[in-house]
Amino acid sequence: MIRLAAPTHPAYPRVVRASAWYDLVVTVGFATPWTYALVHDGLSSLGDTLGLGVLPALDPMQILYANLMGSVVVVWALLRIIEPLPAHGLFDGVARVQFALWQAYALGHGATRLLWLFLVVEVAFGVAQLWPWRWTRRTGLVSCPRLP
Template sequence: MTADSRSYLLLVRTSGWYDLVVTAAFVTPWTYALLHEALALGPLPEGNPVPVLYANLMGSVIVVWSLLRVLRPLPLHGLLDGVARVLFTTWQAYALAHGAPAVVWLFLVVEVTFGVAQLAPWARPDAWRNRPGLRPETP
């Protein structure tokens, strides 16, 4: 493993830790309610459990994805996480354009930073060579 690949795996692991810390409170209805209250976002919608369900589903998936990147970082995980961050950035920008709280800008900046850092190495012409699991095997 080269120094470049070791530093890339450290980046993948670091982005996993960031996501784990930021998202852990979304995993259960109770922790999500505490987070919602702590951020002074107002009360959770009464009588409509769907927004909480979506927050819990998102939190659960991101926590599991984060743990994978923390415990077993691979270059492929960095590539896929970079793609996911492009999607997250898109939806955060959409939310901001439609009146989301200004705090979303902070998360958008982090998403862009990790996304660019994880995708940039894949833009090199030789990035796809000799990467097991990234190219179809030839018989």
């Protein structure tokens, strides 16, 4: 197994926490059907105003998936706000690469161009959290303090 020495720069936990606050602010509205309807209307209006396109009409499955994503991301964000460990930054950076890939895929298949606003932030936070790991040396698993 590969062990990566975690970035030790004191700014790294602040980057992890900043990305978590961004996630919390952006996704808390996705966590319930009622708030998602408001977020959906707001994003559609914004996309229409900016000429970037509107979101598709709401349907029960879209609401379900938005709520599932919102709920998981809110919990993940709270964990990183409370305990911004280097390992959390590494895993969040990997998740942001995945999110960015799926957002790029959606854009390539006709999704509203409003998605570009989110894609840019995903890539920026992904790079900010993964870049410091490039200087780490390989010695086994990702080190992470154990909880008592």
